[in-house]
Each structure stands twice: as structure tokens, then as C-alpha cells.
Amino acid sequence: MxxxxxxxxxxxxxxxxxxxxxxxxxxxxxxxxxxxxxxxxxxxxxxxxxxxxxxxxxxxxxxxxxxxxxxxxxxxxxxxxxxxxxxxxxxxxxxxGLFREAADSYKSADAPALAAMAWERAGDHGNAVAQWRSILDHPRLRGRSYETALVHFNLARVFRIADDRVHAQREATLCQRMLEASADDFETIGQRERALDSYATLMRLGRDTGSFENVAEGTLNSIRLLGDSEQRLLILQYYDDFLEFAAQAGEWHAAAMLACETADFCAKLGMPFDRHYRQRAVSLWHEAARQNQQASGPVEISQNALLASIDVAASLNDLHMVGRLYSALAELDLSAAEKSRYAALATRYATASPLPAVEPPPSQHWRHEDAYPEVWLSDLIEWELGGKAERxxxxxxxxxxxxxxxxxx
Missing domain, CATH: 1.25.40 (Serine Threonine Protein Phosphatase 5, Tetratricopeptide repeat)
Incomplete structure (x- = not known):
């Protein structure tokens, strides 16, 4: 009032x-x-x-x-x-929404990154590419490998939108190398937040290009750098998202090991989700064995995956699942002695009752909306504005x- x-x-x-x-x-x-x-x-x-x-x-x-x-x-x-x-x-x-007009004025005002973003929003990928490329020759970009990597990231992104796969791959390769070098440099001089930004961009690059290795490198290094912080829910989200990405990519062994690692992480910090992730690990090890069999892979790989699944199921006291997994082992192309031993073990647990599935953690309680900030845009804007208070x-x-x-x- x-x-x-x-x-x-x-x-x-x-x-x-x-x-x-x-x-x-x-x-x-x-x-x-x-x-x-x-x-x-x-x-x-x-x-x-x-x-x-x-x-x-x-x-x-x-x-x-x-x-x-x-x-x-x-x-x-x-x-x-x-x-x-x-x-x-x-x-x-x-x-x-006057993006073309804005792009022209940004360019004249020596704001090429904002100009490139405006061209993208206008749907003019040709001018967007030209504008992003012009930044590579900008005097203020010299010696700044991280910001240069971000420019290559954006070029790769625009080329993918324009369905130019050859140029997109070339820019993505340049971006990957520079991000890895930048992350190492930032860690060496103690700039953890900048290293995290580098790995976050590498994560996104991997998802955009379908590179499991890049997603793995970006995610696991981010988890490592966050390990001594109090951001346990953000770390859990990184684990969970990477686990799902690995499973969707058919990287069953990696997904199973991630599920075990996530369970250990939850147990260590007293988070009540460890049993859910151990059940996921049981399922993923089983799927790893099944996929290997379908691909006519070495039987030892399927055997080891099923044995790993049994270890996790036993830690959950899920004797019904242990029996099922021994039955699956008995069906592998193994020696007669091994098949007989596994069949006998399966019989031992035949009457065990199955355990109920553990519900996954309710994501609305722990997932961060800003877990994956678009630093490839915001950090270039920060570089471009250069601390000019008015802008x-x-x-x-x-x-x-x-x-x-x-x-x-």
C-alpha cells in the first residue's frame, strides 16, 4: 500500500x-x-x-x-x-522476434556470437555458420582455447541442423580435442568450475553425435570433480542419466557397472535408492549376457555377465533371481561338468519367492532443472560482453x- x-x-x-x-x-x-x-x-x-x-x-x-x-x-x-x-x-x-534485424545490428555492434544466435533463431543457417566462423578470426579469441572450442561446438551443432554431416563431424572432432585440453588446463590451475563447463560441453557433444566415449568422459569426469562437494543430488542425476544413455546405446556391460557404482554411491551417502540400482544392475548384467548370446559372442562373456548378476542378486538376498540366473548359466554352451553344477544350484533355489521390484527414486524430488546449462552459448556471451557493464x-x-x-x- x-x-x-x-x-x-x-x-x-x-x-x-x-x-x-x-x-x-x-x-x-x-x-x-x-x-x-x-x-x-x-x-x-x-x-x-x-x-x-x-x-x-x-x-x-x-x-x-x-x-x-x-x-x-x-x-x-x-x-x-x-x-x-x-x-x-x-x-x-x-x-x-525480429531476429534478422537483430543479427545485423549485433554484427555492427561487434557482438558476433549474439548475431550468430540471432541468425539461428531466424532459421538462416548459412548466415549463422558464416557468423560463427567469423568469430574464429576475432582478435580477442586468440589464445582462448576453451572459447574457441565452444565456437567449434556451435558450428558442429548448426551443421547438424542443416544436415551437413561431413562438416559437422569435422567441427565436432576439433571441439572434442580442444575441450579435453581445456579441461586439463583448467584442472591444473585450479579452475574447477571451468573444467566442469568443459566436461559438460563434452557430454552434450557426445549426446548430439551419438559418441558413447564422449558422454562417458564428460560424465565421469564431472562426477569426479563434484565428488568432494555437497551436490550429491546432481551427482546422482549424472549417474542416472548416463546409465540410461548407456543402456539405450546397447553398452550393457558399462550400464551394469554404472548401476552398481550408483548403488554404492547411494549407500555411501545414506540415500535410500541403492536397492533400486542393484536391481537395475541384476537386470542389465542379465541383458548383457543375452545380447552377447544373440550376437554369437564368446560364451565366457555371457558366463561372466551372469555370474556378476548372481553376485548382485545375492547381495539383495533375491534367491529367486539367483535360481533363474543359474538356470540361464546351465543353458550356456559350457562343459558338461559346469552345466551340471549350475543346474544343481538352480534347483537349490527353485522354491524361493521372488522379491518385489523396488520403485525408482521419484525424480521430481532430486533432479536439477539446470543440471545441463547451455554453457556453449552463455560462456560465449560472457566472453563477448567482456565485462562491459552497460551491455x-x-x-x-x-x-x-x-x-x-x-x-x-
């Missing part, structure tokens, strides 16, 4: 605008906003008044900033000279996720 004092100040500000004293109105509106409490309708009204006062006093750029904060982007764009304030003009154009703040104003809050001084 607006106090009597604030209401009086607002009335004076409105009168100052009507009577041709916009500079005085600017001061009054700023005073109201600087002393305001949590954001509300009154704050929005004062901000609108401030924008009008700025415009009336000829301070069009300041008026544009206020209009951006109010998300009146078309009006804000009219306050900016495209040649003089091209970056601000481009932000407003992009916010309205950084302007982007915050148009970020749809930013909530404008005015605090008491």
Missing part, C-alpha cells in the same frame, strides 16, 4: 511533467523507486512515470532503458539510434527470466 508521503511525491512528479519540468519529475520518480519496497503495481507506475519524464527531458536513451525494464520493447527500440546504440536496438529487436545490464533487462525487484536503500 502506498504511504501518504509516497502518494504526495507521486502527485508532485505528475504535476512537474504536466507543467514542463521533466527534470524535477525525474528526481521525484527516482526518489520513489529508490525507497520502494517489494516490486508491485505502484513501482511499475512510477517506472512508467520515470520513462515519460526522461523522454520529455530529451534523455531518450535513459527512457529506452526504463521501457526495456517494463518490457515495452517496441517503444524502447524507438528511443535508440540504430547506428549509435546498435546493441540496445538489437536487444529490443530480438525480444520482439551486461541491458541483457539482464530483457532476460525473460529476470524479475525486477526494487529494494529499500
Amino acid at each position: 502506498v504511504s501518504n508521503k509516497d502518494a504526495s511525491t507521486e502527485t508532485r512528479a505528475e504535476a512537474a511533467v504536466r507543467e514542463g519540468r521533466p527534470a524535477e519529475a525525474v528526481g521525484l520518480y527516482r526518489c520513489l523507486l529508490e525507497q520502494a519496497g517489494p516490486w508491485g503495481r505502484s513501482c511499475e507506475r512510477w517506472l512508467e512515470g520515470l520513462g515519460g519524464a526522461y523522454k520529455a527531458s530529451g534523455q531518450r536513451v535513459q527512457a529506452g532503458y526504463v521501457l526495456m525494464a517494463l518490457r515495452h520493447f517496441e517503444k524502447a527500440m524507438a528511443c535508440f539510434d540504430r547506428d549509435q546504440q546498435g546493441f540496445l536496438w538489437a536487444l529490443c529487436a530480438e525480444a520482439q 551486461v545490464m541491458a541483457r539482464l533487462l530483457v532476460d525473460a527470466s529476470t524479475l525486477l525487484r526494487v529494494r529499500r536503500g
Whole structure:
């Protein structure tokens, strides 16, 4: 609720605008906003008044900033000279979906990464590729292997969208090598967060290209780097997602070992999901054996997978499953003595009752929405803005996720 004092100040500000004293109105509106409490309708009204006062006093750029904060982007764009304030003009154009116009202005304002992203949003992959490539020759990119790797990542991504597999693979290969080197360098100098960003990008590169090795390298190194942190739920998500990726990729042995490792991780930290992951391991080891048999692989591989499955089932005291697995062993093309021994063991557990399946952990309680941030875009924007306060703040104003809050001084 607006106090009597604030209401009086607002009335004076409105009168100052009507009577041709916009500079005085600017001061009054700023005073109201600087002393305001949590954001509300009154704050929005004062901000609108401030924008009008700025415009009336000829301070069009300041008026544009206020209009951006109010998300009146078309009006804000009219306050900016495209040649003089091209970056601000481009932000407003992009916010309205005018991606081609925004891309041109970003390019003129020496913001090639944002220009490339705008070309992508316009669906113009040819110009997007040209713009991404132009960044590789940018003077500020020299000696920055991580940011260079991100440019190659984005080139690979756009080429895949354009169905240019040859160029996409070439860029992905360059990106992989540079990310691995960057991650090592960041770890060496103690920049763990940057190393994590490198591995996160490598993870995504692997998923985009179907490279199990890249996903494995990115995920397992991320888990390793997070190991001494308190982000156990994020680590669990990385384990769980990688396990599912491995299973979908038909990497049954890797998936089974991951399930065991995830179970051990949960047990170590007292998380109540270890039995679920051990049951997953039993199933995955069994599937590894079955797939090997179907592929006419060496019988020893199937035998070892089934024995590993038995070990995990026994740790769960699932004697019914132990019996089933021994029966599967008895059906393998093994020596008569081995087949007889496995058949006898299967009989021993024939009357055991099956255990109920353990429900998977409810993902809504532990999965992070921001577990996989698009650092290949955000970190290039950070590099491009280079700490320029005006541009950084302007982007915050148009970020749809930013909530404008005015605090008491």
C-alpha cells in the first residue's frame, strides 16, 4: 500500500511533467523507486512515470532503458539510434522476434556470437555458420582455447541442423580435442568450475553425435570433480542419466557397472535408492549376457555377465533371481561338468519367492532443472560482453527470466 508521503511525491512528479519540468519529475520518480519496497503495481507506475519524464527531458536513451525494464520493447527500440546504440536496438529487436534485424545490428555492434544466435533463431543457417566462423578470426579469441572450442561446438551443432554431416563431424572432432585440453588446463590451475563447463560441453557433444566415449568422459569426469562437494543430488542425476544413455546405446556391460557404482554411491551417502540400482544392475548384467548370446559372442562373456548378476542378486538376498540366473548359466554352451553344477544350484533355489521390484527414486524430488546449462552459448556471451557493464545490464533487462525487484536503500 502506498504511504501518504509516497502518494504526495507521486502527485508532485505528475504535476512537474504536466507543467514542463521533466527534470524535477525525474528526481521525484527516482526518489520513489529508490525507497520502494517489494516490486508491485505502484513501482511499475512510477517506472512508467520515470520513462515519460526522461523522454520529455530529451534523455531518450535513459527512457529506452526504463521501457526495456517494463518490457515495452517496441517503444524502447524507438528511443535508440540504430547506428549509435546498435546493441540496445538489437536487444529490443530480438525480444520482439525480429531476429534478422537483430543479427545485423549485433554484427555492427561487434557482438558476433549474439548475431550468430540471432541468425539461428531466424532459421538462416548459412548466415549463422558464416557468423560463427567469423568469430574464429576475432582478435580477442586468440589464445582462448576453451572459447574457441565452444565456437567449434556451435558450428558442429548448426551443421547438424542443416544436415551437413561431413562438416559437422569435422567441427565436432576439433571441439572434442580442444575441450579435453581445456579441461586439463583448467584442472591444473585450479579452475574447477571451468573444467566442469568443459566436461559438460563434452557430454552434450557426445549426446548430439551419438559418441558413447564422449558422454562417458564428460560424465565421469564431472562426477569426479563434484565428488568432494555437497551436490550429491546432481551427482546422482549424472549417474542416472548416463546409465540410461548407456543402456539405450546397447553398452550393457558399462550400464551394469554404472548401476552398481550408483548403488554404492547411494549407500555411501545414506540415500535410500541403492536397492533400486542393484536391481537395475541384476537386470542389465542379465541383458548383457543375452545380447552377447544373440550376437554369437564368446560364451565366457555371457558366463561372466551372469555370474556378476548372481553376485548382485545375492547381495539383495533375491534367491529367486539367483535360481533363474543359474538356470540361464546351465543353458550356456559350457562343459558338461559346469552345466551340471549350475543346474544343481538352480534347483537349490527353485522354491524361493521372488522379491518385489523396488520403485525408482521419484525424480521430481532430486533432479536439477539446470543440471545441463547451455554453457556453449552463455560462456560465449560472457566472453563477448567482456565485462562491459552497460551491455551486461541491458541483457539482464530483457532476460525473460529476470524479475525486477526494487529494494529499500
